[in-house]
Amino acid sequence: MGDVKRVGVIGGGQLAWMMAEAAKTLGVELVVQTPSKCDPAVTIAADAIFAPVADATATAQLATQCDVITFENEFVDLEALSLLESQGICFRPGLQALRPLLNKYHQRCYLRDLGLPTPNFFELPPFPNPHPPPYFPLVLKTRRHGYDGQGTFIIKNLPELTAILERLKNVPLLVEEFIPFERELAAIAARSVNGDISIYPIVETQQEQQVCRRVFAPAEISPAVRGQINAIARTLLNHLQVVGVFGIELFLTQDGHVLVNEIAPRVHNSGHFTLDACETSQFEQHLRAVCGLSLGSPAMKAPAAVMVNLLGYEHSTSSYLEQRQQIAAIPHAQVHWYGKTESRPGRKLGHVTVLLEAEEGRQERELIAQRIESIWYGAGKSYYAAKPSVGQ
Numbered sequence: 001m002g003d004v005k006r007v008g009v010i011g012g013g014q015l016a017w018m019m020a021e022a023a024k025t026l027g028v029e030l031v032v033q034t035p036s037k038c039d040p041a042v043t044i045a046a047d048a049i050f051a052p053v054a055d056a057t058a059t060a061q062l063a064t065q066c067d068v069i070t071f072e073n074e075f076v077d078l079e080a081l082s083l084l085e086s087q088g089i090c091f092r093p094g095l096q097a098l099r100p101l102l103n104k105y106h107q108r109c110y111l112r113d114l115g116l117p118t119p120n121f122f123e124l125p126p127f128p129n130p131h132p133p134p135y136f137p138l139v140l141k142t143r144r145h146g147y148d149g150q151g152t153f154i155i156k157n158l159p160e161l162t163a164i165l166e167r168l169k170n171v172p173l174l175v176e177e178f179i180p181f182e183r184e185l186a187a188i189a190a191r192s193v194n195g196d197i198s199i200y201p202i203v204e205t206q207q208e209q210q211v212c213r214r215v216f217a218p219a220e221i222s223p224a225v226r227g228q229i230n231a232i233a234r235t236l237l238n239h240l241q242v243v244g245v246f247g248i249e250l251f252l253t254q255d256g257h258v259l260v261n262e263i264a265p266r267v268h269n270s271g272h273f274t275l276d277a278c279e280t281s282q283f284e285q286h287l288r289a290v291c292g293l294s295l296g297s298p299a300m301k302a303p304a305a306v307m308v309n310l311l312g313y314e315h316s317t318s319s320y321l322e323q324r325q326q327i328a329a330i331p332h333a334q335v336h337w338y339g340k341t342e343s344r345p346g347r348k349l350g351h352v353t354v355l356l357e358a359e360e361g362r363q364e365r366e367l368i369a370q371r372i373e374s375i376w377y378g379a380g381k382s383y384y385a386a387k388p389s390v391g392q
Contacts, residue, residue: 004291006031006046008062010053011072014338014348015267015283016041018275022284028291032072033062040338041072056080063089070244070290071266074102075145092193092290093265097240101265103143105174114239116232117259119251124173137178140164142171152210154178179259181251185219186270189233190285191242193292198285200278200298202229204362205249205270206369211346212269214369215307217277217300220362221252228258236263245286247271269309269348274298276334276353277305302332302355306365308372310335310350312343320349326375327352333372 005028009016012034020041023030029046032039033053042048047065051058054077063069068090078095085095100110108121124140140161142151155161184207188200201218202225233248247268249261271282280288280296288295310320310327320343328335330352337350354368 004028004067006066007287007290008033008059008066008069009041009045009072010059010062010069010076012036012039012041012045012048013072014040014340016072017044017338018267018272018281018336019283019287020044022281022287025284026287026291026293028287031062031065033058038341040340043339054080056084060084060089068092068290070286071098074098074265076102078102092243093246094241094243097242098265100240101263103172104141104262105143105172107263108174108176111236111260111263114235116235117257119179119259119261120177122175124175135177136161139176139178141174141176142168143174144172179251179253181259182254183219183252184261185221185225185229185250185252185258186215186268187229187233187248187250188245188268188271188274188282188298189237189248190245190282190289190295190298191237192289192295193243194294195238196295197234197237198295198298199230199233200271200274200282201300202226203270203273211311212309213311214309215270215273216362216365217273217305217307218359222256225252225256225258232258232260244289245271245282272336272351273305273307273353275336277302277355302357303359304356304365306354306356306368306372308352308354308369308376309348310337310352310376312345312347312349313377314343314345316343317341318343320376323376323378324350327372330354330368330371332356 007028007030009030009032012032016032017040031047032041032045033049035052049058049062053075056077070092082095085091101107105123108118111118137154137156140153140155153164184205186203186205190198204216204219205212206214245267247264247270251259251261267282267286274281277300279299285296324335332355333352335352340349343349352372
């Protein structure tokens, strides 16, 4: 591991919080830069700097307290951080790996130039000639700072497009063709300082209004599809010279082709199952990479797993202890509660992973997820009913 004893993390949410056990195992301390004393990772950090994640002055202070800096989210000021990097501060992944990805239009262009398959896309403004756009439905995305359905809109017709453009005046946008996918998939992949690559079992993700609802591991896909995805991951990580874990979201089309949806340059919600289901969690794998260690095994310890996000469905300060206890009583279930002090519709409050004793089919996995959700949301308490529709 060399001299890495302290790892700085830009961001202090649940992703940084879930690095805690891995940090203990590896004998390193975490120092976080995060806006609020109530953020989850504050409770596990050796030290914390309370500042917005885009505050590069605070990041310079963070650098004085750690040996290497990594990222829990991508909402950073890349130009300001580049000045720090030029002064010798070590970021992993390096800023050159982040540069093509933070703006979603630039990310699309980078993937296209690598020859990786993506939906058709163009920037807005302007529309390509002739206008209006040649097809509906289409997907409209803000180029920066979108997550959990924020900044993503499914547009069905020209009046909807006109209305949303009026709302988003002067906001740089990306337009993509709508893909009527057969399934959504995701890959969690890691690359070490030495260039070794480790890819976790490909998973199926189920989204509702662009928010991850469930993850089934491993995905029921053909060897050919698995091969396509692994090749995409290796190409991407090697060209970017990544050090750390990246999440890659994908569409599987009806005719068996794979398209890249989005790249997350960090640990990712679709990999939370690895905490309980894999030999090495994505969080330990990320710390191993940024500390200069060899990568651990991504193999699953159980034949299959189901992960369900516990999403807020109301404005509340409840800890939902009774629901959590009921879910924890499900055989082979493990509840991870992030300790957030406030609930609001759509906020990720925790997740639950259920390890399966056999590689059950999709229908059986659906039933397990439905059981968890019926306990969590209860009658008349669906998060999806409480959250405004995308585009509204």
